[in-house]
Amino acid sequence: xxxxxxxxxxxxxxxxxxxxxxxxxxxxxxxxxxxxxxxxxxxxxxxxxxxxxxxxxxxxxxxxxxxxxxxxxxxxxxxxxxxxxxxxxxxxxxxxxxxxxxxxxxxxxxxxxxxxxxxxxxxxxxxxxxxxxxxxxxxxxxxxxxxxxxxxxxxxxxxxxxxxxxxxxxxxxxxxxxxxxxxxxxxxxxxxxxxxxxxxxxxxxxxxxxxxxxxxxxxxxxxxxxxxxxxxxxxxxxxxxxxxxxxxxxxx
Amino acid sequence: xxxxxxxxxxxxxxxxxxxxxxxxxxxxxxxxxxxxxxxxxxxxxxxxxxxxxxxxxxxxxxxxxxxxxxxxxxxxxxxxxxxxxxxxxxxxxxxxxxxxxxxxxxxxxxxxxxxxxxxxxxxxxxxxxxxxxxxxxxxxxxxxxxxxxxxxxxxxxxxxxxxxxxxxxxxxxxxxxxxxxxxxxxxxxxxxxxxxxxxxxxxxxxxxxxxxxxxxxxxxxxxxxxxxxxxxxxxxxxxxxxxxxxxxxxxxx
Numbered sequence: 024x025x026x027x028x029x030x031x032x033x034x035x036x037x038x039x040x041x042x043x044x045x046x047x048x049x050x051x052x053x054x055x056x057x058x059x060x061x062x063x064x065x066x067x068x069x070x071x072x073x074x075x076x077x078x079x080x081x082x083x084x085x086x087x088x089x090x091x092x093x094x095x096x097x098x099x100x101x102x103x104x105x106x107x108x109x110x111x112x113x114x115x116x117x118x119x120x121x122x123x124x125x126x127x128x129x130x131x132x133x134x135x136x137x138x139x140x141x142x143x144x145x146x147x148x149x150x151x152x153x154x155x156x157x158x159x160x161x162x163x164x165x166x167x168x169x170x171x172x173x174x175x176x177x178x179x180x181x182x183x184x185x186x187x188x189x190x191x192x193x194x195x196x197x198x199x200x201x202x203x204x205x206x207x208x209x210x211x212x213x214x215x216x217x218x219x220x221x222x223x224x225x226x227x228x229x230x231x232x233x234x235x236x237x238x239x240x241x242x243x244x245x246x247x248x249x250x251x252x253x254x255x256x257x258x259x260x261x262x263x264x265x266x267x268x269x270x271x272x273x274x275x
Numbered sequence: 276x277x278x279x280x281x282x283x284x285x286x287x288x289x290x291x292x293x294x295x296x297x298x299x300x301x302x303x304x305x306x307x308x309x310x311x312x313x314x315x316x317x318x319x320x321x322x323x324x325x326x327x328x329x330x331x332x333x334x335x336x337x338x339x340x341x342x343x344x345x346x347x348x349x350x351x352x353x354x355x356x357x358x359x360x361x362x363x364x365x366x367x368x369x370x371x372x373x374x375x376x377x378x379x380x381x382x383x384x385x386x387x388x389x390x391x392x393x394x395x396x397x398x399x400x401x402x403x404x405x406x407x408x409x410x411x412x413x414x415x416x417x418x419x420x421x422x423x424x425x426x427x428x429x430x431x432x433x434x435x436x437x438x439x440x441x442x443x444x445x446x447x448x449x450x451x452x453x454x455x456x457x458x459x460x461x462x463x464x465x466x467x468x469x470x471x472x473x474x475x476x477x478x479x480x481x482x483x484x485x486x487x488x489x490x491x492x493x494x495x496x497x498x499x500x501x502x503x504x505x506x507x508x509x510x511x512x513x514x515x516x517x518x519x520x521x522x523x524x525x526x527x528x
Contacts, residue, residue, distance in 0.1 A: 067369075070376025078464045085468040090334070098339035102354060152334065154463060156367060157352055158327035158483060159337035234464045268368025274464030275375065 057184065057200060061253050061261030062271040075272045082274065083202050087233035090150045095216060096161035099153075101223035104192065104242065111191060111243075119227040124173075124211070128187070128248035131178030138227050142213050144168040149208055151233040153240065156269065163224075165231050167212035171205045173247065183249035187256055188230055191243035197262035198253050198271075199232065199239070208233050211244065236273035238264055296519025297433060302397065303516055305388040308380065313497070315377035320490055322370035325363055326351045330487060334478035343484060378458060385451060401435060402444050408437035427507050432521040439503075442496065450493050457486035 053059050058076035062068070114121050119138045127133040146166050154160040174186065186204040189196045203209055210231040213220055220226035225242030232239040253261050261271035298306070328346035329336070336342060338355055349359035351366065392398045407413050417438050427436070435443065459465045459472060460482035466473045476482045504512045515521040 065372075067372035067376045070379045071372065073379050074375055082464045082468040085464070087463065087467045088470050088473070094334065096335050096337075096340075098337070100337035100339050100354075152463070152466075152479065154461075154479060156326075156371065157354075158323070159329075160335045160479060161337055162335050234467045236463060268372075270372060270375075275462035 057202075060270075060272045061198075061259065062265040071270055071272065074270075074275065078272075078274050079200075079202060082234070085234070087149070087151050087208050090152070090162050092150065092164070094162050095150060095164055099161035099163055099224070100159060101221075102155065102237075103223075107191065107222075107243070115222060122227050122245075124228060124244060125246045126173060126177040126249075127246070128250050129180040129183040130174075130249055131180065132176070134177050136173075138213070141168055141173075141211065141228065144172060146214075147207075147210065149210065149231075149233065151208070151231075153233070153237050155237040156273070164216050165210060165212045165233075166214035166217075167210035167228075167231065169207060170199075170209045170211055170230070170247075171207070173211060174204065174249070177249075179249055182251045184251050185249070185253040185261075187248040187250060187253060188241055188244050189246040189248070190241050191245050195241055195243075195263055196257065197230070197239055197241050197264065198256065203232055203234065206232075206234065234274055236275065238269065239273045297515040297521050298519055299395075299397070300519070301388065301391045301395075303519060305384050305391075306516055308384045309388075312377040312381035312384065313493070315373055316381065317490070317494060317497075319370035319374040319377065322351075322366040323374060324487065325349075326365065326367050327355055328357070329355065330484045331480035332477065332484060333480055336480040378455075381451075382455060385447075389447070398444075402440050402447075404437045404440040408440070413437060424506060431507075432511060432515065446493070446496055450489055450496070454486060454489040454493060457482045457489060461486065 050059075053072075053076060056079075058079055059072055060075040063072045122138040123135050124138075124141060125133070125135040146168055148164055148166040150162060150164045152160055152162050170186070183201070185198045185200055187196065187198040199209065208231075212225070212229050212231045213227060215221065215224055215226075220229060225240070228244050229242045230240050230244050248256075250256070257263065258266050260266055264273070265271050296303075324346070325348065328348050328350055329338070329342040330344055330346075331340065332343045345357075348357070349361060349363050350357045351363040353362050392402075408417075414437060417436050420436075421438060456472065457476065460476055461479055466479065473479055473482060476485060511521040
């Protein structure tokens with residue numbers, strides 16, 4: 024009986040050590056390949072990490088579905104935002120002449136572009152689905168500049184691993200890993216359904232990340248910052264969303 | 276293999292530990308993990324629906340479009356017109372985190388269970404009904420017994436009746452796969468990788484609507500399951516699913 028217990032103790036011990044070191048190896052590999060989201064702490068961190076890691080392994084290069092012009096929603100819906108205040112109104116009344124988008128952080132040429140300059144950059148269009156985490160959705164044609172083009176103009180440094188973007192609404196900011204930031208369908212959008220992007224839909228400039236839920240497509244973007252450590256921003260959770268209780272990665 | 280009834284611990288006199296349990300350890304463990312995950316999925320799923328209790332068909336839908344139907348409940352978002360003069364507290368953030376974590380738990384547990392069930396012949400032995408069970412007479416008999424709320428005989432504590440078998444098989448191989456599929460079809464990233472998963476269903480809003488109905492079917496299954504367990508003998512059935520033995524183990528055996 025005692026030898027049986029001893030053998031059992033030894034095998035259990037070995038299995039436990041093996042399990043723990045296996046987990047540690049998996050964790051360090053996951054870190055190296057960028058499979059751990061910034062909001063991986065907390066009670067639901069394991070689920071969030073599995074979702075993010077699985078989708079980074081399976082959907083890194085997949086393209087969001089594109090639709091036909093006939094499928095564009097006749098009645099899109101814009102979630103209301105808090106009043107944007109007198110400063111925004113003044114800029115809006117002047118046709119957003121003074122709207123600027125800055126690019127800084129880990130870049131060789133920090134820059135600041137006017138709305139007019141951005142409208143002059145080579146643009147692309149996509150007819151994609153915007154789904155809100157609440158459950159509603161619409162399809163629209165979005166025209167803008169691929170984010171990768173803007174990052175290229177500023178000269179993104181190879182150490183950069185995240186792109187942080189800031190809204191005119193001070194407490195609204197988000198970030199993308201490079202897989203999404205450099206994805207060909209991630210746009211800085213200035214035109215919706217062949218007209219200037221309306222303010223209700225995020226005009227004059229909004230980010231468009233069609234492989235994630237609507238809240239990643241931050242409205243009224245004013246600044247882009249490249250970083251190697253997204254935990255230095257805000258509360259260290261990667262964006263304003265987890266600070267309000269929502270997942271940083273919204274590909275679901 | 277001996278008829279399970281013949282090795283009931285109360286009849287056989289062999290030590291209880293040597294008797295094949297009513298439910299194997301894998302079945303018992305996966306049953307309770309699934310119970311926890313499913314409870315979390317139901318509560319958080321309901322919270323998520325409350326943020327937009329309107330359902331659509333096709334690819335898109337929002338408060339500006341005509342819904343397929345609306346749930347007559349208040350919403351947790353001001354933007355949804357519900358006819359109620361108030362807005363419920365918003366619980367979407369933690370509900371979504373927990374929903375997806377519980378989904379992982381349920382899916383991984385379910386995969387383990389199905390792999391075990393196939394490898395060890397659990398489905399073949401315990402769940403696939405026999406030919407005679409599926410005959411008109413056999414089915415009529417078991418349905419009429421259910422309709423009269425007849426308490427099961429003692430021997431039934433050791434195997435499933437044909438209706439149970441058919442129900443469990445459809446939950447395991449139809450409802451669960453469907454609820455996982457429709458859930459994944461709502462994900463924009465999954466939709467980008469596997470567009471067919473969405474288009475076959477008729478669109479992302481269709482997927483959401485089907486997800487709702489399949490969840491409802493699973494909820495109805497859960498309620499009937501609990502009623503049946505109570506009718507059959509709550510203590511013995513729950514004990515069997517925890518310890519593996521329906522009856523109190525014999526003292527000193």
